Amino acid sequence: MRVATLLRWGALTLLVTFLLAPQWFAPVFAPLTEYGAPPIYDQGNLLVLALAHLATVCLAAAASTVVAVGLGILVTRPSGREFLPLSRTLVNIGQTFPPVAVLAVTVPLVGFGEKPTLIALFAYGLLPIFENTIIGIQTCPTAVLEAASGMGMSARQRLLSVELPVAMPLILEGIRLSLVINVGTATIGSTVAAKGLGEVIIAGLLSNNTAFILQGGLVTGLMAILLYDAMVAFEKRVLRRVRIE
Amino acid sequence: MARPADQFARIDRLGALLVAAGAGVLACLPFVLVKANRIVPGVPRSLLASTPPPGAWACLAALLLAAVVALVIGKPRLRLTAALVGLIALALAVAAAGNTLTPPDNRVVRISPGPAFWVLLVCLGLMATDAITRMRPGPAQRVVWLAGFLAIAILALGSGTFDHLSVMREYAVNAERFSREFARHVLLAAGSLGAAIVVGLPLGVVCYRVPRIRAGILGTLNVIQTVPAIALFGILMAPLGALAAAVPLAARLGIRGIGAAPAVVALFLYSLLPIVANTVAGLDRVSRSAVEAARGMGMTPWQMLSRIELPLALPVIVTGIRVVLVQNIGMVTVAALIGGGGLGTFVFQGIGQTAIDLVLLGAIPIVALAFSAAVVLDALVEVMDRVRR
Structure with missing residues (x-):
């Protein structure tokens, strides 16, 4: 466990250092370039691109969270039951849509840039959250729900102080x-001119510069891993608080 | 006599939502778009202004019928029938619009289905999906229906009825390339899946038997998953290019820095995690008593694995294969960026030329393929689970 924590902090330090001072790493990437091509992405600031990337991802995830949790609550209420079987099927069908296809079909509707990427990420992010919200609420033990009703809780109170906390993990x-x-x-959003780390990868693909591709890929991969870890840590914290209450 | 409140309660709420959405878009948004050529924005036309009167009114009547059924009839069978009638009417109306609005001998004008058409299609599709879900079809039935729908769609598209619509125009121009890229798409997705099964299954068994290496291998495969597809494709281009340069045999086998080789390797790497993880999870699920009984019967470890453990773990393993196949069909799209071919070629070409019809020519078959793969493999898992019980 200790080693893993150390590795994570090491990865974070590496990522931040690379984004702040990419030129320090030039000797590492230099062997990957040919004909004197620049070893470090030089068509934009890597830090700005990484932050734009993160902002797009977080904005889309925030929007999908609000909508997906809202819909999940709606279809598990007695008044929304009629929509439950269909919404389940839709989640299953939706998961078969490749993100590129979503992106490609949104472009003609809203034009190039950030918008189609945000929409595609939003739509794609809905599914896991929606599905987990439904499962979380539905697997809430009946005994607990009955106890809550027995304590005289209204449907609203029951949702806010029993069902949602139970479904929270x-x-x-x-x-x-x-x-x-x-x-x-x-x-992939960078193929439709959204600002983000895809730009670095695509610049590498176009100019046949493996160093660029590797930089874009590594930064994105590290970001995903660190985000995953950060969320796990955050989840543990939230759960501890919920349990104490 | 039912009281008014009961009458109101009998109105299907999902139906009401779908009817409101469908009626709203039909009134406000264009049914088709007439474009002077394939990339300019279209001129909007309503249903009544794009289809000759008897056809347009017949289509409206069919839609009205579907709306009434959606509102007040609860029987899934009737709802499904009404939705299908509505869908057929909608398809025929848009085909008729294409035939009417295309000037004779003009190969430049494009008639595209407009927003109203797409939203109505989604509404009727949702109504049909809801009805099918409520009918709870068994696995075999679902596969038969899927085959039926696909057959009807292919026959309808092949019959020439829709030839004046923009997507079919793009198809007509690219027909030969389309079949080639389609076959390539399937081959890339299935080939990398096959390789992943051959390697992943034994790897999963080893991970299960030797818990010490389990965390390490699964962790590594997890990290690979976080590398975005286009980056992994790109990263693999360099070593494969070097391999081809150093080993002539590799080059003769078609291994090159660009093209299918990096795509297959990347997809293979992505596919490993679900297969290995599910093999481990499936073997974990096999009950101790079954294994003990097999051991008591004097089976060797190999016999136990091949006759007891793997067959019992199969449903979970096939679930992993389903995840991989659906994911691969989507990801092969991106392979077009590095010259790997597949239907993504049309998607990215379409994005580049801002030609939505070309994008759809690539995207629709991809979605259909992924959806069909999901339905068939889900049915397979269900059958296996039943046999197991």
Whole structure:
């Protein structure tokens, strides 16, 4: 466990150092370039691109969380039951849609740039959160629900202080899944001119510069891993608080 | 006599939502778009202004019928029938619009289905999906229905009825390339899956038997998953290019820095995690008593694995294969960026030329493929689970 924690802090330090002072790493990447091509991405600031990438991912995930949790609550209420079987099927069908296809179909509707990427990430991020919200709420033990009703809780109170806290671990897991998937998927957004780390990879593909590709890929991968770890740590914290209450 | 409140309660709420959405878009948004050529924005036309009157009214009547059924009838079978009638009417109307609005001998004008068409298609599709879900079809039935829908769709598209619509125009121009890229797409997705099964299954068994290496291998495969697809494709281009340069035999086998080789290797690497993880999880699920009984019967470890453990773990392993196949079909799309071919070629070409029809020519078959793979493999898992019980 100790070693793993150390590795994580090491990875974070490496990532931050690389983004702040990429030129320090030039000797590492130099053997990968040919004909004197620049070893470090030089068509933009890596830090700015990484932050833009992260912002896109987080914005999309926040929007999907609000919508997915809201819908998940809606279809598990007695008044929304009619929509439950269909929404389940839709989640299953939606998961078969490749993100590139979503992106490609959104471009003609909203134009090039950040918008289609945000929409595709939002739509793609909905599924894991929605599914986990439903499972979390539905697996809430009947005895607990009856006890809550017996204590005289209204449906609203029951939702806020029993069902949602019980479902919280699964909901958070869904958010983590969609965040991590989105970090990778957002790179494809650069094919439709969204600002992000995909730009570095695509510049590398176009100019046949492996150093660029590797930089973009490594930074994205590290970001995904660190985001995953950060979410796990955050989940543990939240759960501890919920349990104390 | 039912009281008014009961009457109201009988109105299907999902139906009400779908009808409201469908009626709203039909009234406000264009049914088709007429474009002077394939990349300019289209001129909007409503349903009544794009289809000759008897056809348009017949289509409206069919849609009205579907709407009434959606609102007040609860029987799934009737709802499904009404939704299908609506879908057929909608398809015929858009085909008729294509035939009517295309000037004779003009190969430049494009008639594209407009937003109203797409939203109605989704609404009727949702109604049909909901009805099918409520009917709870068994695995075999689902596969038969899927085959039926696909057959009808292919026959309809092949019959020439829709030839004047923009996507079919793109198809007509690219027909030969389309079949080639389609076959390539399937081959890339299935080939990398096959390689991943051959390597992943034994690796999963080893991980299960030797718990010490389990965390290490699964952790490594997890890290590979976080590297975005385009980066992994790109990263593999260099070593494969070097391999081809150093080993002539590799080059003769078609291994090169660009093209299919890096795509297959990357997809293979992505595919390993679900297969290895599910093999381990499936073997974990096998009950101790079954294993003990087999040992008591004097089976060797190999016999136990091949006759007891693997067959019992199979449903979970096939679930992993389903995840991989669906994921691969989506990811092969990106392979087009590094010259790997597949249907993604049309998608990215379409994005580059801002030609939405070309994008759809690539995207629709990809979604259909992934969806079909999911339905068939889900059915397979369900059958296996039943046999097991």
